[in-house]
Amino acid sequence: ACTSNDTGNDAQVKTGGSGDANAAAGQKVIIGFSAPAADHGWIAAITNNAKAQAAVYSDVELRPVEAGADAAAQRAALSTLIAQKPQVIVMLPHDGKELNATGLEAMKAGIPVVNLDRAFPSAAAYRLQIKGDNYGMGLAAGQYIGEQLKAKGVGSPIIGEIPGIDSLELTQERTKGFNDALAAFGFKVANRRPAEFTADSGQAAATALLQALPKMDALWNHDDDQGIGVLAAIKQANRSEFFMVGGAGSKAAIDAITKDDTVLKATVTYSPSMASSAISLARLIGQGKGMSDLVELQVPKEITLASETITKDNASKYAKLGF
Amino acid sequence: MSESAGSARKILTLTDVVKEFPGVRALDGVHLEVLEGEVHCLLGQNGAGKSTLIKVLAGVHHADSGEILWQGEPFAPASPQAAMRAGIATIYQELDLVDDLSVAENAFLGHEPSRFGFTRRRSAAEQTRFILGKLGHPEIPPGRLIKDLPAAGKQIVSMARALSHNAKLIVMDEPSAVLAHDEVENLFRIIRELTAHGIAVVYISHRLAEIREIGDRVTVLKDGRTTAAGLSARTPTRELVGKMTGRSFEYAFPPRVAPDKESSAPEEKRTPLLTVTNLSRAGEFADISLTVRPGEIVGIAGLVGSGRSELLETIFGARRPDTGTVILNGHRITGVGSAVRHGMGMAPEERKSQALLLDEPVFKNMTLASFAGFARAGFTAARDERAAAQRTADNLELRPRDVDRPVRTLSGGNQQKVVVGRWLLTRENNAGGTRLLLLDEPTRGVDVGARAELYQVIHDLAANGVGVLLVSSEVPEVLGLADRVLVMREGRLIHEALAGEIDEDTVLDLVMAGSLMEGEAA
Amino acid sequence: MIAETALPKAQKYDDNLLRNLGLVGVLVILVIIGIVTRPELYSDPAWVRNNVLIILQQASGIGVVTVGMTFVIIGGGIDLSVGAIIALAGVWATTLATQSYGAAGMIFTALVVGVAVGLVNGVLIAYGKLVPFIATLAMLVSARGLAAQISGKQTQVSANETINSIATTKLLGIPLLVWILALVVAAGWVLLNRTTFGRRTVAVGGNPEAARLAGINVKRHSLLLYVLSGLCCGIGAIMLTSQATSAQAAMANLYELDAIAAAIIGGTLLSGGRGTIIGALFGVLVFSTITNLFAINNLATEVQNMVKGGIIVAAVLLQQFRYRSLTNLLRRRNVSDKP
């Protein structure tokens, strides 16, 4: 859940259908799991999903190790995890490049590594890579904004962008996708104020952005969690002449899109459900099974989730996937 | 010595030197002439510019104008290092040592014996031991950290540092202020040795007796100007004081309004104000019992390091006693808070570290212990405070009399007046006020004139029923000021007498390893 | 007597005043840069007015915290936990349980949490004799941990309209947040300059031993300073929560650095014993104006950062330059006074 104000169990789990052979309990698998310290809804959802998915299988034992505040801390944590020899390791690295060496170390020790979200540069460092599509996310947001503006017939629109932590590579990929998509329409970003994935930083960034652009046509905010603050700032500034697109696909954002009472008209997904999938596939890898819908006997090496655009029209479909 | 001075070479000549600080012309045309191998004394009231003058010589300050000739050459040291290289070493008024370095490291700071940047610790230790030996203090270990030495020990190390340079001129700014009687003798012995080797000494002190004993010639400063140069050290006191102050009075104790005789005093004046019973602190003092009655001045004499400061601080509640009690007016003192609440005040020994907020103005320093008393409902009354401080500043002849000036910019002696003034002021303005005043070396660095004023103030306090417990390393001061004298040695009270019934020599005998006390102590 | 004649006038110049003047100069220069680079925005008076209010409003939360921090630093300490206290207070005030007590309950909770954490800091430092840096660093880590625990690492949305409206309300055309800042600054100024508490703070920070020997209860006073800082953080937590209409464990990230920097730029000595509230306010405003300037010029983060460091250095140098040259001016005038 994006906010703890939501109630009920909101983890995204796949409880295998009855006809699914892979769902049947098999050989016991110990899965080591490591993700960065969660100070943010999306990461928190990743960890929650992984735990919840593991709990679904009677034959999976999840050994989560918290990864601390930076890549160095995560390296240290993984060293101790590798020493404990789990069958598979699922990790969401702080930074794929910085933890590449650790991935290699685990693979060398005979432990298959499932990389979540942040790619290792060396292919030998992982057995499976599941990632969201950061570039595609930016592309989708840019596509949506471009189409909408074109439909409205706005000539040279003023477009704002509020990315998350700017020094992260994923932010750069998203921005690149966004710029590329806009360029196809002949549009470009007028102002870009990064936040830090937190609501208060989102509010500060949005306030600055709104002040710099007294008139705006569209806004892309990379992250729905910081979007709470962005929306607050928009309300505080009494602005409504533009529309906004979110990112990631939190429950609150999907709700707001459904209700259609704010400037938020769409959000592009980057779903933490990938963690649930990662656990399922790690189990299969551990048991030496393949994905039952594929002909291949083993799980493939790369899976990239598509970024989808949630609007009022399809929001109901995605409501369950909001985190 | 002064006879030979005529024939000796001039080593240093200052002509019309001017140095200005923001708002003050500290030196306003100084002339000074120092001869090889002489002890040249600088005299002047607090704030006259003595320390500023020697800092100009030492390369700490740069003269705004004027001429300095050093060994016949024009001289304008750009830095302390330059001055030292030229052969001028300085012992500063404020201790300039580094707490966390050892004695040897301090002595050779800035010119450490070294090889390829590595300190040669053994060599430094040996040389330090040698110099300390020459100074008569072989007992100070070169490896001891400075922070573990008492004030007197630090002064010795400052001297050792000055001697560690091969200086042709050694400037000493009030070196005797923190030294006790015997130490001063020792200092003079060293100075004589130095001058015998042709080294010149510029000596600053507020004690005229010392100047007469060690000095060859005297230069007097007043308000940054030389008012008399090259006088003989034997010039009569009256004349010297006249040149310093423009007035003429002597180093004297004002006539004491006779303290009430025990028999004739009213009941409340006979019951002790302060009762200290069996007070001990391990390693500092043991089994001290004493009383102070209202209106009585009790002086404690003793060697440096005999534990007097610690005793005073413990009575004041600033240190926790191992055993014993302190009762003030029927109230047991358990800490500084209760001491101040019940009317005790203390002027501590080390003004900079224990008493002053250097960046704050004079008046806020003076009212540090009493601003709450001036305040109404928690809001301070700065105007009242300033007025009260101004009165005290006038009483003590603070120079300059501007109470808005940061204390940092005052001369050493004037800073001392601020420290003492703090508790005098409390008395004036609080109905309850100070009833017992603890004074630890109150006249350290205070000039002759202001000293007399201070004595008068202390007498007036006593006349108003305030009890005073006084520690001073100057035996004449204790004898002249106090009604009753306590002698302390190695942390124990060994003798008690009425001031009129004991003389200086007896006290000195008692204070030293003296044989007199042997019987009594047992 | 020369000392008397030379003294009076020249001595009246005041470091603090000059420093603050220097900071005003820096602000003016920043605004001029803004005007030059974005004339079309600055040509609209409504925008300019609004911009000033926004700069003030964005400075309000950190400004309040900086007032508390300034007291702590003047008193010889440091409080690295301010950001964490805000996070903990904000998160605690926005749990569903607290929200059920309404706005008053939320405000009360935030203030109590702030004061309580400040109290713990104070006890550790004053009575446990921990170095302030270490004690409040430990508190930083712990309080953020606790905030994460309480919030389940989620962003907690404030559903309370009263709280949320704090950020949108205006009084006499000026945002309520700015009024709160003004009030806290004014109270801080009075407290520091006109009360015994302020005098004790300066004494305790300037020379703790002297303060102790003057009968001031140094320990109790230090403790109170951290409580005061905690209280300011509690107020700040409400302000931030209302602005973001939510709270989370990572909020107010690195506020400690900003607050310390603002205080120091405003003329507070890191070693204690000296400082001004107005200076600290100007320090905060400088930072806030820089951010605004970057935003209206759409500077990229990396350029922004490179330039920001330079501006900070230039600002402080500018202050010093003014100071020194003015001093010299005064000195020269004095000299020429003499015959």
Place this chain on the structure above:
Amino acid sequence: MIAETALPKAQKYDDNLLRNLGLVGVLVILVIIGIVTRPELYSDPAWVRNNVLIILQQASGIGVVTVGMTFVIIGGGIDLSVGAIIALAGVWATTLATQSYGAAGMIFTALVVGVAVGLVNGVLIAYGKLVPFIATLAMLVSARGLAAQISGKQTQVSANETINSIATTKLLGIPLLVWILALVVAAGWVLLNRTTFGRRTVAVGGNPEAARLAGINVKRHSLLLYVLSGLCCGIGAIMLTSQATSAQAAMANLYELDAIAAAIIGGTLLSGGRGTIIGALFGVLVFSTITNLFAINNLATEVQNMVKGGIIVAAVLLQQFRYRSLTNLLRRRNVSDKP
């Protein structure tokens, strides 16, 4: 003669030694907690040996930085830019252009960048008279900005096998990184305790006025201290780059806080004039061991953080406790020496 009592005979006990003993005690307790909570791991000698090496290895980068930081703090300053210097040096050393010069070129670049940034810090502080806190904070912001600019905000992978192998090489069974740490600590100890540079550092930090009066060029010395810190950061940058086989603008995040905290826990006075290299090393090891303890017990981050604050406080209190009680013991013995 100073009265005999004025020079209490042997002050055999030594503050620093006691503090360090206290930290060793803390380390022992942490290990015991590890043994108690995870006996199965600790029962395997190979694992234990390896674990010790891992703790040391993880401490190596920050340890080297802490040595430089300790010098700066003893000398009366502070360096908030260490993390940023590492990032800038690391990024600069891993640009494609630099990598084309091979390992030597990369190492050279990292060291030169470190020294150069330290030099700028030093000049600003010693000659520009900027407060160290502000100058190095500005540098922090600027250097990270520059690093982001150079790297294009990308993580730059090191393709140089020699560099990367630094993290994997062992000598006599001990990782090269640990050897480097040992070397830097040893050099730091000698520099501080056995050279004029070190002794003057204590003087400059403890009593700058006295140092100046003793003829020490205080400005130049301060400048050199920041250069030294920059050099340590350059070394640290190589070590971290080799460990991560990459560098980026956000690397070594908040190292400044860790390094300062380690130095202070190790007995260095934040106000300058006192400190020990060995103590700082122990400070780093305590942090590294705590992290390890959390990892082997798999504590959740929020719990980790809550506990960590408590451990830090407890560790420092423990140190003080040992110190006081031992002092009392010694004092009592002295008393009983007297007749």
